[in-house]
Amino acid sequence: MRFILILLLGLLTFQSQAETLSFGVVPQQSAKKLAALWSPVLSYLSESSGVKIQFTTAKDIPEFERRLSHGDYDIAYMNPYHYTVFSQKPGYRAIAKQKDKQIKGIIVVHKNSTAKTLSDLKDATIVFPSPAAFAASILTRAQLTRQKIRFTPKYVSSHDSVYMNVSRQFFPAGGGVLRTLNNMAPEVRSELKILWTTPPYTSHAIAVHPRISQETKDKLVRAMQAMTADKQGLALLKNLNFKGLEAASDEQWDDVRQLNIHLLDNFLE
Structure with missing residues (x-):
């Protein structure tokens, strides 16, 4: 039993x-x-x-x-x-x-950045969450390549890390998506502005x-x-x-x- x-x-x-x-x-x-x-x-x-x-x-x-x-x-x-x-x-x-x-990728820069277009990022090191992050990395990198803008990608651990790095001006620009940007703390988000947005998917x-x-x-x-x-x-x-x-x-x-x-x-x- x-x-x-x-x-x-x-x-x-x-x-x-x-x-x-x-x-x-x-x-x-x-x-x-x-x-x-x-x-x-x-x-x-x-x-x-x-x-x-x-x-x-x-x-x-x-x-x-x-x-x-x-x-x-x-x-x-x-x-x-x-x-x-x-x-x-x-x-x-x-x-x-x-x-x-629908999802759109964004490229963010510091609020005091003088960049007005993607062409202004020529020869810059740009941060992305990972190589296969769809909107934040794949779509944004593809557009830079399409416009023949030379850049060096730097991959960090997350969208949050991208925004933190750009807000502290460690890098001039980074890839993300609007939703994760909106989820950031106001003190970080207020230091950033969107330079460019991808088409929707x-x-x-x-x-x-x-x-x-x-x-x-x-x-x-x-x-x-x-x-x-x-x-x-x-x-x-x-x-x-x-x-x-x-x-x-x-x-x-x-x-x-x-x-x-x-x-x-x-x-x-």
């Missing part, structure tokens, strides 16, 4: 652990800041959906990419280019995205690993839609500078696929 009780307790413990899904958030900002912003949202979704969700991230974007490639996250909030790569392997599938939102995906059942996916999508319609839920999303969440499908990222980017093809080998 004692053996059976121990076995049952073990099965219950395993079941409880199995029901907790990891939600990986791309580390555009510090882990502490991301946890503060996302944990209340995930707690709300956990209660609403009946699916226990736990926040996690990575130390930097390259590590986040490695974890995505291994399928470490059950659910992940990833940039548009990441989605086009990791939807192929290991096969993440988008279920939701930010409502009424489909924004970040909330995607699930293939091991997640259709039933669970449906529960999550319903909870996200309900959160957007709920005053309390919407207030939590506004802390992320989200207008809401909406259901999404794979083909919505075809605009990004058409850019034919190959930076992370090594993950597909």
